[in-house]
Amino acid sequence: MVKFVGRETELQNLHEMLRENNQVVIAAIAGMGGLGKTELALQYAIAHREIYKGGICWLLAKAGDVGIQVVQFARTQLDLNPPEDLDLLAQVQYCFRLWREGNVLLVLDDVAEYQQVKPYLPSSSSRFKVLITTRQHLGASIKELSLDVLQPKAALELLRSFFKEIPERIEQELAVANQLCEWLGYLPLGLELVGRYLARKQDLSLTEMLRRLEKKRLEQPAFDKPEGDMTAQRGVLAAFELSWQELEDSDKQLGCLLSLFAAAPISWKLVEECLPEEDEEELEKIRDDTLLKLHLLQRKGEGIYQLHQLLREFFQYKLTGLEQAEELKRSLCRVMVAVAKNIPQDLTLQQIKDVTPAIPHLAEMTNHLIQYISNEDLIGVFVGNAWFHEGQGLYDKAEPWYKQCLEITKKRLGEEHPSVATSFNNLAGLYYSQGKYSEAEPLLTQALALWRKLLGEEHPDAATSLSNLAELYRSQGRYNEAEPLFIQTLALQRKLLGEEHPDVALSLNNLAELYRCQGRYSKAEPLLIQALGLWRKLLGEEHPDVALSLNNLALLYDSQGRYSEAEPLYIQALALRRKLLGEEHPSVALSLNNLAELYRCQGRYSEAELLCSQALVLRHKLLGEKHLDVATSLNNLAELYRCQGKYSEAETLCSQALQIWQRLLGEEHPNVATSLNNLAALYRSQGKYSEAVPLYIQALALRQKLLGKEHPDVAISLNNLAFLYYYQGRYSEAVPLYSQSLDILERRLGVNHPNTMTVRKNLAYLRDRLPPNPE
Secondary structure, three states: OOOOOOOHHHHHHHHHHHEEEEEEEEEOOOOOOOOHHHHHHHHHHHHHHHHHHOEEEEEEHHOOOOOHHHHHHHHHHHHHOOOOOOOOHHHHHHHHHEEEOOOOOEEEEEEEOOHHHHHOOOOOOOOEEEEEEEEOOOOOOOEEEHHHHOOOHHHHHHHHHHHHHOOOOHHHHHHHHOOOOOOOOOOOOOHHHHHHHHHOOOOOHHHHHHHHHHHHHHHHHHHHOOOOOOOOOOOHHHHHHHHOOOOOHHHHHHHHHHOOOOOEEHHHHHHHHHOOOOHHHHHHHHHHHHHHOOOOOEEOOOOEEEEHHHHHHHHHHHHHOOOOOHHHHHHHHHHHHHHHHHOOOOOOOOHHHHHEEEEHHHHHOOOOOOOOOOOOOHHHHHHHHHHHHOOOOHHOOOOOHHHHHHHHHHHHHOOOOOOHHHHHHHHHHHHOOOOOEEEEEHHHHHHHHHHHHHHHHOOOOHHHHHHHHHHHHHHOOOOOHHHHHHHHHHHHHHHOOOOOOHHHHHHHHHHHHHHHOOHHHHHHHHHHHHHHHHHHHHHHOOHHHHHHHHHHHHHHHHHHHOHHHHHHHHHHHHHHHHHHOOOOOHHHHHHHHHHHHHHOOOOOOHHHHHHHHHHHHHHHHHHOOOOOOOOHHHHHHHHHHHHHOOHHHHHHHHHHHHHHHHHHHHHOOHHHHHHHHHHHHHHOOOOOOHHHHHHHHHEEEEEEEOOOOHHHHHHHHHHHHHHHHHHHOOHHHHHHHHHHHHHHHHOOOOOHHHHHHHHHHHHHHHHHHHOOOOO
């Protein structure tokens, strides 16, 4: 018995359409063979045979002249004998006039050319209902019921129906069963063929069936021949072959090109770019008048099209024998390489929206056509895939692309090649972003050694590698190791590029940032001023790097408490970024955030709140709800609310920031430690000491693990925990923590650093209140 699942709605719609119209055509959106058009017509006829007292006449459009079939039916089933001297058309009309009383259903199955059967259809008599199945659109004058593939739930139900006697076969491999349905594109014919094949082979697991399908594709024996009791008379390949035979060479070429794209919606602009020599209107004609008309292609939206999964398999199968196969593959790769090169490292939501439709196709090309990518473009396609995900904080999805890039560059170019060094560097950069410093360091070290070996000690790439390694050390608080590397980088760039070069300005800036972190403000300031002057001279007054330099100089003054000097620089940087980058840009949000922090430190809370809220709204809009920069804004606004005593609002925002950082960066990251520290400070401010203590301890342990026991942030955590113990009256526990904190800060930041002086003051204040030691 043929299984019929998932078409209840279509059966009802068909019945309503036949009641309201004289003619109706069953078609399909996906349109290829295998959707069950004939089966739907058959099930309809069976379900409603009682209302067709005049009979149900089933005509096979492919079996010969429809007119002859009508006359033969009338003679054998209705005992009608049209005069022999009439032509065929007149004989058909004679039969319709004398047809048995009652409603009549005429089914014309698998119509290819409507104009060939139209003369043999009955007149407008309401008792004749015409039901047509076809793989084509037959025109606007005919009412269509479009069939699509089954819904996933219905597809699984259809597959399960072949295992009623042994349902455990499906239940034991339910996840694989769903994967099978997906691989088959939820196509009824494919599901029935595979289901029957599995039912015959009781020892064949679903997992093994899926493996065989993935290996042999459409040539897998399960697709070959329908069983005798099936409505379908052809296997999948044979069903698709009927449409293939109707295509011209140019139609076939376009279909095969489309099969090289991923099984995802395709922007038509990408298709046109793959065939730049072809006339746009001619391509549109092939698309609209052939592929869409034959339901070999689906329109998914404005300018967006897609092949069904199994049709894609079919066109790829045909591609192997196509003369233009290699040319089509190279054309697609050329277009996708251009897409990859245009993906920026720091993405806005609009950029994400613009590039998202191309990403599945870029991934497909990178995974399956990498041999057609030149050595020069090899890294770029992997980096494009990685940046798309990394820019959204999707580090787990970016990492495989960087790793694959490293593996393939080694394999193709050899272990010792500059591109391998670049791949080391890129993977290290991802780990650095996640705070995985121990994983990043050996990669950066390998990249540096390789660049030096291949390009010599004095090469710009070697200088870049030195700088990246120095940045890693700076982030870990390993300032003594970072400083000589920054100095080497600066000297090397001056020698290679001259005193006046933007990269020299950047090195001055980076070295200054190290000195600022160390509290060596007098050494940092002249370097930042040099960098600013150099950028202004080389790039002009209005350039994003000038805005960056203004911001960093302001940050230096901010760190020193020189707020009156910092404020105008922050304002200048903000104004410049707005002018150069527009009101809606991540750098503008950063400037708003920095200025807000300055106002918070000054106690100008109302001004700070306005700017901090603006930064948060802008980051939400540009970067999405769950982004690292959004978490930073949430954290800063929470800290502002804490200072204002708005504890409930602060706790909500602080918790949100912590959740985002944990989700994007993992449980072990310096930002997570900062968030735990701030949440603890919030509880301490409310006198919730029992809740604050474990968070402070957790933040301290995390910083010690990630940054080392000598990092200034560790000293801050020690100070904060000591401060809490002081409030609890646990003086004997607070003193050693203050002492450890002070020791670290004096050695790492110097005795005159603001943080050092704060901790020294805290320790002295506590000691003044301790009872004297007994003699």
